[in-house]
Amino acid sequence: xxxSASLYVSDVKLLLDTPEDVAYQMNREGVNDIDYIFYSHWHxxxxxxxxxxxxxxxxxxxxxxxxxKQLKKxxxxxxxxxxxxxxxxxxxxxxxxxxxxxxxxISLENATSYQIRxxxxxxFEVLGSNVISTVFLIKHGNRKVIYAPCDVxxxxxxxxxxxxxxxxxxxxxxxxxxxxGITIPEDNPLRRELFSMEEALKLAKNLEAKKTVFTxxxxxxxxxxxxxxxxEGLYGRENIAFAYDGMKINL
Ligand SMILES: [Zn+2]
Numbered sequence: 497x498x499x500s501a502s503l504y505v506s507d508v509k510l511l512l513d514t515p516e517d518v519a520y521q522m523n524r525e526g527v528n529d530i531d532y533i534f535y536s537h538w539h540x541x542x543x544x545x546x547x548x549x550x551x552x553x554x555x556x557x558x559x560x561x562x563x564x565k566q567l568k569k570x571x572x573x574x575x576x577x578x579x580x581x582x583x584x585x586x587x588x589x590x591x592x593x594x595x596x597x598x599x600x601x602i603s604l605e606n607a608t609s610y611q612i613r614x615x616x617x618x619x620f621e622v623l624g625s626n627v628i629s630t631v632f633l634i635k636h637g638n639r640k641v642i643y644a645p646c647d648v649x650x651x652x653x654x655x656x657x658x659x660x661x662x663x664x665x666x667x668x669x670x671x672x673x674x675x676x677g678i679t680i681p682e683d684n685p686l687r688r689e690l691f692s693m694e695e696a697l698k699l700a701k702n703l704e705a706k707k708t709v710f711t712x713x714x715x716x717x718x719x720x721x722x723x724x725x726x727x728e729g730l731y732g733r734e735n736i737a738f739a740y741d742g743m744k745i746n747l
Pocket of ligand 1: 542646712
């Protein structure tokens with residue numbers, strides 16, 4: 497079983513998306529602090545693990561018996577339109593955590609950078625066919641990473657997104673028969689949402705990405721990690737890699 501897609505930037509304790517298994521993933525990797533959570537979009541596979549803020553920063557027994565002070569307020573950040581979606585879907589839940597003092601919300605402006613110490617995070621809005629999603633540009637010094645995990649078609653056009661040291665792209669399907677022998681027909685609407693390998697490589701080339709990592713793989717394609725290693729070999733010169741649970745990247 498593969499875990500869901502999420503990215504943790506350790507220097508600034510920034511978590512991008514909270515899939516339902518994120519708490520287990522953080523435990524497994526020994527990550528024990530979060531200052532920021534940035535949301536790409538409201539979909540459940542990116543949000544249902546929000547309870548992680550309670551698991552990490554609310555010690556109920558200590559609070560009620562010893563009178564412990566609230567440990568931390570995690571900053572929940574998203575584009576204004578994505579924040580509206582989040583509140584439409586999870587409003588009661590988010591307001592409850594606000595009342596407990598566990599979170600505060602920060603709405604981000606499209607294509608405007610948000611500074612966290614010497615890092616900047618710039619969200620670019622993606623108006624997809626069924627949801628508003630986000631491509632994040634994360635910069636530190638002269639290094640650039642693009643995190644585009646899900647529903648990022650049409651990919652935003654902006655000069656700042658050019659020449660990333662790393663492009664992390666989700667929802668790329670390999671060719672050939674997928675799970676249960678299914679092949680996605682040429683005219684199937686799924687192709688409008690997802691990237692074929694060819695499209696993904698073209699995008700990486702157009703952006704002049706130095707390296708590309710494919711994420712949000714999960715189980716849908718019915719392939720094992722060995723299968724992905726074979727595909728990586730086929731595209732050896734393109735400098736691509738398929739992500740795996742616990743993958744660490746140093747730039
Ligand atoms: Zn997704």
